[in-house]
Amino acid sequence: xxxxxxxxxxxxxxxxxxxxxxxxxxxxxxxxxxxxxxxxxxxxxxxxxxxxxxxxxxxxxxxxxxxxxxxxxxxxxxxxxxxxxxxxxxxxxxxxxxxxxxxxxxxxxxxxxxxxxxxxxxxxxxxxxxxxxxxxxxxxxxxxxxxxxxxxxxxxxxxxxxxxxxxxxxxxxxxxxxxxxxxxxxxxxxxxxxxxxxxxxxxxxxxxxxxxxxxxxxxxxxxxxxxxxxxxxxxxxxxxxxxxxxxxxxxxxxxxxxxxxxxxxxxxxxxxxxxxxxxxxxxxxxxxxxxxxxxxxxxxxxxxxxxxxxxxxxxxxxxxxxxxxxxxxxxxxxxxxxxxxxxxxxxxxxxxxxxxxxxxxxxxxxxxxxxxxxxxxxxxxxxxxxxxxxxxxxxxxxxxxxxxxxxxxxxxxxxxxxxxxxxxxxxxxxxxxxxxxxxxxxxxxxxxxxxxxxxxxxxxxxxxxxxxxxxxxxxxxxxxxxxxxxxxxxxxxxxxxxxxxxxxxxxxxxxxxxxxxxxxxxxxxxxxxxxxxxxxxxxxxxxxxxxxxxxxxxxxxxxxxxxxxxxxxxxxxxxxxxxxxxxxxxxxxxxxxxxxxxxxxxxxxxxxxxxxxxxxxxxxxxxxxxxxxxxxxxxxxxxxxxxxxxxxxxxxxx
Amino acid sequence: xxxxxxxxxxxxxxxxxxxxxxxxxxxxxxxxxxxxxxxxxxxxxxxxxxxxxxxxxxxxxxxxxxxxxxxxxxxxxxxxxxxxxxxxxxxxxxxxxxxxxxxxxxxxxxxxxxxxxxxxxx
Amino acid sequence: xxxxxxxxxxxxxxxxxxxxxxxxxxxxxxxxxxxxxxxxxxxxxxxxxxxxxxxxxxxxxxxxxxxxxxxxxxxxxxxxxxxxxxxxxxxxxxxxxxxxxxxxxxxxxxxxxxxxxxxxxxxxxxxxxxxxxxxxxxxxxxxxxxxxxxxxxxxxxxxxxxxxxxxxx
Numbered sequence: 001x002x003x004x005x006x007x008x009x010x011x012x013x014x015x016x017x018x019x020x021x022x023x024x025x026x027x028x029x030x031x032x033x034x035x036x037x038x039x040x041x042x043x044x045x046x047x048x049x050x051x052x053x054x055x056x057x058x059x060x061x062x063x064x065x066x067x068x069x070x071x072x073x074x075x076x077x078x079x080x081x082x083x084x085x086x087x088x089x090x091x092x093x094x095x096x097x098x099x100x101x102x103x104x105x106x107x108x109x110x111x112x113x114x115x116x117x118x119x120x121x122x123x124x125x126x127x128x129x130x131x132x133x134x135x136x137x138x139x140x141x142x143x144x145x146x147x148x149x150x151x152x153x154x155x156x157x158x159x160x161x162x163x164x165x166x167x168x169x170x171x172x173x174x175x176x177x178x179x180x181x182x183x184x185x186x187x188x189x190x191x192x193x194x195x196x197x198x199x200x201x202x203x204x205x206x207x208x209x210x211x212x213x214x215x216x217x218x219x220x221x222x223x224x225x226x227x228x229x230x231x232x233x234x235x236x237x238x239x240x241x242x243x244x245x246x247x248x249x250x251x252x253x254x255x256x257x258x259x260x261x262x263x264x265x266x267x268x269x270x271x272x273x274x275x276x277x278x279x280x281x282x283x284x285x286x287x288x289x290x291x292x293x294x295x296x297x298x299x300x301x302x303x304x305x306x307x308x309x310x311x312x313x314x315x316x317x318x319x320x321x322x323x324x325x326x327x328x329x330x331x332x333x334x335x336x337x338x339x340x341x342x343x344x345x346x347x348x349x350x351x352x353x354x355x356x357x358x359x360x361x362x363x364x365x366x367x368x369x370x371x372x373x374x375x376x377x378x379x380x381x382x383x384x385x386x387x388x389x390x391x392x393x394x395x396x397x398x399x400x401x402x403x404x405x406x407x408x409x410x411x412x413x414x415x416x417x418x419x420x421x422x423x424x425x426x427x428x429x430x431x432x433x434x435x436x437x438x439x440x441x442x443x444x445x446x447x448x449x450x451x452x453x454x455x456x457x458x459x460x461x462x463x464x465x466x467x468x469x470x471x472x473x474x475x476x477x478x479x480x481x482x483x484x485x486x487x488x489x490x491x492x493x494x495x496x497x498x499x500x501x502x503x504x505x506x507x508x509x510x511x512x513x514x515x516x517x518x519x520x521x522x523x524x525x526x527x528x529x530x531x532x533x534x535x536x537x538x539x540x541x542x543x544x545x546x547x548x549x550x551x552x553x554x555x556x557x558x559x560x561x562x563x564x565x566x567x568x569x570x571x572x573x574x575x576x577x578x579x580x581x582x583x584x585x586x587x588x589x590x591x592x593x594x595x596x597x598x599x600x601x602x603x604x605x606x607x608x609x610x611x612x613x614x615x616x617x618x619x620x621x622x623x624x625x626x627x628x629x630x631x632x633x634x635x636x637x638x639x640x641x642x643x644x645x646x647x648x649x650x651x652x653x654x
Numbered sequence: 655x656x657x658x659x660x661x662x663x664x665x666x667x668x669x670x671x672x673x674x675x676x677x678x679x680x681x682x683x684x685x686x687x688x689x690x691x692x693x694x695x696x697x698x699x700x701x702x703x704x705x706x707x708x709x710x711x712x713x714x715x716x717x718x719x720x721x722x723x724x725x726x727x728x729x730x731x732x733x734x735x736x737x738x739x740x741x742x743x744x745x746x747x748x749x750x751x752x753x754x755x756x757x758x759x760x761x762x763x764x765x766x767x768x769x770x771x772x773x774x775x776x
Numbered sequence: 777x778x779x780x781x782x783x784x785x786x787x788x789x790x791x792x793x794x795x796x797x798x799x800x801x802x803x804x805x806x807x808x809x810x811x812x813x814x815x816x817x818x819x820x821x822x823x824x825x826x827x828x829x830x831x832x833x834x835x836x837x838x839x840x841x842x843x844x845x846x847x848x849x850x851x852x853x854x855x856x857x858x859x860x861x862x863x864x865x866x867x868x869x870x871x872x873x874x875x876x877x878x879x880x881x882x883x884x885x886x887x888x889x890x891x892x893x894x895x896x897x898x899x900x901x902x903x904x905x906x907x908x909x910x911x912x913x914x915x916x917x918x919x920x921x922x923x924x925x926x927x928x929x930x931x932x933x934x935x936x937x938x939x940x941x942x943x944x945x
Contacts (some may be wrong), residue, residue, distance in 0.1 A: 005931055273859070314836075316837040319837050331790060524820065524823075608839070608874075609839060610829075610839065610841045610874065612841045612874070613822060613832070613841060616825045619822070629834065630834050
């Protein structure tokens, strides 16, 4: 989270602003006349300039000012948005990033070059503000002022203005009440009094203007200089120029450290509220504890035990809440790839549409950071090798622009990310040739299609006949695979010749919160992810007996296989007289789970199972219940597959 | 009594800078991230001064100022807006909307405090 | 055949251990890997898991497996007594720190074993799988068994993890 260092906070925020600006510009490239986008980009530049200047990033503020001015013209309809302008500001935006990270030293030339291009892209330049001209001091002033009637309602207080005048020098104030309307017409919040003021002293006109600065435009104000008094010898005091604050460069504390700011996570306020609630409870328990420490000893052991339990619960809840703070939407990850695809399209001369889905899906921040590189590689692969040139696509009867689709969704304890392109698909012949050449398979060896595709995950394997500038950056699919596996995830590839390829990444969430259905089977409690639950129905004892050995129920004229969890888990308990069937589904496939009791819905913090239980695939994880006990989370995909197998076996048996 | 100030700005770093400056000068500061939040905060508690940015998502500063001034409870509450606009049009619009005064960005903390003292009288 | 874990005796030939009982036998684990000694906790059975690590508990918000070493040493599972404790240990593996609880009948003390009194598991005459025992150490009160946890848990872990296990401490 952001601490008290405004510079660090600014850097984080500037990074986000730049990302927003970039997104806006990329969108604008497609829809040049979209006013909302123009406004959004302008607002981003505007804020960046404003806060940049406030935090002493002058080079950034100055540079951004020019871009903002250019966009302001577009915003006001004085200039059209053009591809050239978008392209220049995109490159300007990279320069801004550099200015945010450093102090701009040695980057002036780059900046100037961009500004020259910007200049070329627009007509005219921003006017330079005229410096205020100081006026000679006077001996004193006679003034009359009357505020506009609505000034008081709008927050100006005439008494304070008079006070300010008094602070300037010796003051003689007389109120003029001639303009006050009769009582019947008087609006209580309007001010109709005027004031004559005689102000004596060495007061500049600017000082007086400063007093009235906010009301100057609308007020009645007459000012005339008092007749000069007999000349008084004035002694000019030496100005203590050395008292000026030291320049920022000389002051490392306020300067911009070369080191990157610490990592930050943006947190939605309601999650902080949750955390605050826990802390509040903790404080209450703490006060009970201190009361106990100072009070009498009667019954204290029981009280102490209860406090200890309370603290234990709070500590674990606090930890869980804290962990949730680490969850971030994949939108931030996907967002980065838009620029990548934009650049890849430019470099390859292909037209590429990037489509994203499920951007709200949340992943642990660390997991997401480690996903970035593998995904960059996979997207490069899709754009570079997968998608064809527009000519090839048209020849193949496809639309000229290729598509790369990124999607994310949560499934049980996993987040599933797919990277799909509609390109030419993986060339099996080339994969085979390469695998044979590398001695990975024997010439002519019979391989299942999936086995052949798996070859690309071998170290040093690359299907590109020529390693291009884009994809050949030292990492291969083997590195991608290893990274995904280090996250305890899995990578899967599907490819249809001529239709494209789909890479699926399944990453277990180190932690996620899901809505779960808490059920009891025998004496154990289990959580079924609510997203997979279709319905809950009663399994009467008769139905149970009748269906023995069949394990099917008819649900809306469809046979649905069911699994008796009590038997599967070998609970050794008798069935509850009112068993329930929880029907779960993945896609079109359904399976019923027979449980003894449905306890209710449960906000489930997914915890991973120990490595020692990695082979137990029935469970996707575990969670801690309110009483401190553990409930295992059922792996919906596994159970549905199991149910389907059972169905097939029974079908085969007739 | 400590004067309480509501600051409305979509930039967290700016809000932080403003908060640091104003709390350093002895004011109590409440923050809001846009016009909608600002309005809600102003309805929930009485502030001695409201400082707001103009360019904000959801509800911009102008709209917020207009909404605030519709509320009799906000009659006379000083509202200072922050602007980097070089043209006068925005300034005039904000004043017409009912703002008390303005502060041109970028500003140094001393300017902010000076303006606050000016309209608060303390 | 996987290689066995070697005991990391100190330079002075000593080893700090925590000793505990399983049935009639006394076992010892390096004190450095012991995290905590707990009273019995409510355990949650993991259906389908091997009985050696058949349940899990909530240990400070983490789900850790409970191992019953009795089963590895051919002893019958037994009811808990007032002396029963769970010793939480941490094993470093390649990918993570693996925490687990060892169910014990009684925990004694932190003791110092001397290498000079130690000998490898004999080739014959042992009731147990020889590769489950690293060394036997003679003390005044009898023989203490240093079990080879890496070998015992190897079947549940990837080969890489278990290999890393055996090089620790």
